[in-house]
Amino acid sequence: MRQEAEKIKDEIIRLRRDIHAHPELGFEEIRTAGLVADTLTEIGADDIKTKVGRTGVTAIIGPGTGPTIGIRADMDALPILEEVEYDYKSTNPGVMHACGHDAHTAMLLGVAHVLRQNYMENKDKWKGNVKFLFQPSEEKWGDDGHSGATAMIADEAMADVDYVIATHVGSTGDTGVCTFQDGPALAAPDIWNAKIFATGGHGAYPHRGTDPIFMLNTVLSHIYSIRSRMINPLDKSVVSIGSIHTGEAGNVIPAEISLNGTIRSFDQEVREQLWAETERAFKLVETLGGTYEFNISEGYIPMVNSAKVNDWMRAVTRDLYGEGAIHEGPIGMAGEDFAFMVDKVPGAMFSLGARIGEGTGHHTPLFDIDENVLSQGTAILAETARRFVTGEVG
Ligand SMILES: [Zn+2]
Ligand SMILES: [Zn+2]
Structure with a gap:
């Protein structure tokens, strides 16, 4: 698969640049989805569906019977x-x-290309299917309370999928080095916002009223001690403040201060404890x-990787x-709706x-990214799927 992917490297890069030049925000991926569907048609993929999860695209390569491995790419850009x-x-x-979602989409089209060819030449060996999941809006929730992944799931895109992989x-990672992490690997990225209300008053007579800036002292010192005093030191988490607004003269x-920030964690119990402590x-x-007023906007759930599936991809890599292409985590505190x-x-x-x-x-x-890795990502995803459909792993 490494040679197969290498052969179409220029085509993968061409697709990535085409998508890069025409970025679209979440749930607005009309041109991108069109390009994906047209390319899948040219490749000869089966069961191509558009408007899945609003603007997503799915397709299948394989005999239509047996187990199915899904491969996911996200298509949205950022403002x-x-x-x-x-x-x-x-x-x-x-x-x-x-964020590189143009690269993910181009690589997955590359995967479809090499796997379709492999399927046509080895039909007798294919005992399962590969489902291509091109999802919209990874970066944000839509107005209907769905992100791209949850919209795809709600549209039954995962109903016939037994395992799923992605990259x-x-x-900032060393070029060509793949980082793997079993278990929780990306965080639940929650946003909080809060307000403190007091009377305010004349700066010369603070004793006549109440002062929210003075109160903020206590709030900040508690927030910054949540991790060191309230959470088990063995649990990974972070609470950050991103904005504080108050005052004119x-x-x-x-009389009022507004603040907001983020809370990130890998575990639901720790996550709820962080919400409670921040409110406290x-x-x-x-x-x-x-x-005061305090609100949490829940982000995605933590992304928990299967060690078994990671092992398939480690072996392929x-x-x-x-061995030099493998690095063991951590991946980070960002969030991902692949979760x-x-x-x-x-x-x-x-x-x-x-x-x-x-x-x-x-x-x-x-x-910016080094496009030379696109054929590598394509090869690893394609070979993992090939081993799955031929029963070498599963
Ligand atoms: Zn991103
Ligand atoms: Zn991303």
Whole structure:
């Protein structure tokens, strides 16, 4: 599969650049989904369905009987104004593929290409199927309370899938090195927002009223001690504050403060404890004469990788690219809605290192990846699926 993927490397890169130049936000992937469906038709995939989970696409390669392995790619871009200069720069100003989902979509089309060829030449050996899951909106929930993955699941896209695999490019990981992590590997990314209410008043006469900035002292010191004093040191978690807004004038004590931040964890119990402790930090303002409001917007669930499925991909990576291409986690505290797919059936995602130079951050205007890894990601996903459908693993 390494040679097969290498042969179509230019085509995978061409597709990635085409998608990169025409980025679309979550649940608006009309052109991208069209390109995916047309390419799958050219390849000769079966059972091509569009508008799955609103703007997703699915297809099948295989005999139609036996077990099925799903491979997932996400298609959405981000609301970021691209600052990288190349001839395939975003033609949709303010929208950019700054997380590599263009690469995921191109690689999965590459996988369909090499697997279709393999199926036509080895029909007698194929005892199962590969289902291609091109999902919309990984980056955000839609107005209907669905992200791309949950919308696909609600549309029964996973109903005939027994296992599911995926990769995510990493713009800071060593190029060509695959990071694997069994069990919880990406976090539940929750957002919280809060307000502190007091009376406010004249800066010269603080004793005549209550001061929310003074109360904030206590709140901040409690929030920053949640991890060190309230959570088991063996549990991974983080609570961060991203914004604090209050006040207009130097001689006026304001009456209100608004804050928001994120809470990330790998475990539901720890997650609920973090919610409760963060709220408790705000409850402390009551002893100082204030009141508060506190809300959690729940993010995706933690992504829990199956060790068994990871082992299939580790073995493929080792066989095709050698031991040096394997790195054992951690993957990180980011969130991924692929979590809902691996919650449904056993599955795993590995991170594919694709750094250029010092590396650029995901979700930044300068995000960029080394396209040379696209054939590698294609080969690993395709070979894992090939071994599954031929019964070599399962
Ligand atoms: Zn992202
Ligand atoms: Zn992503």
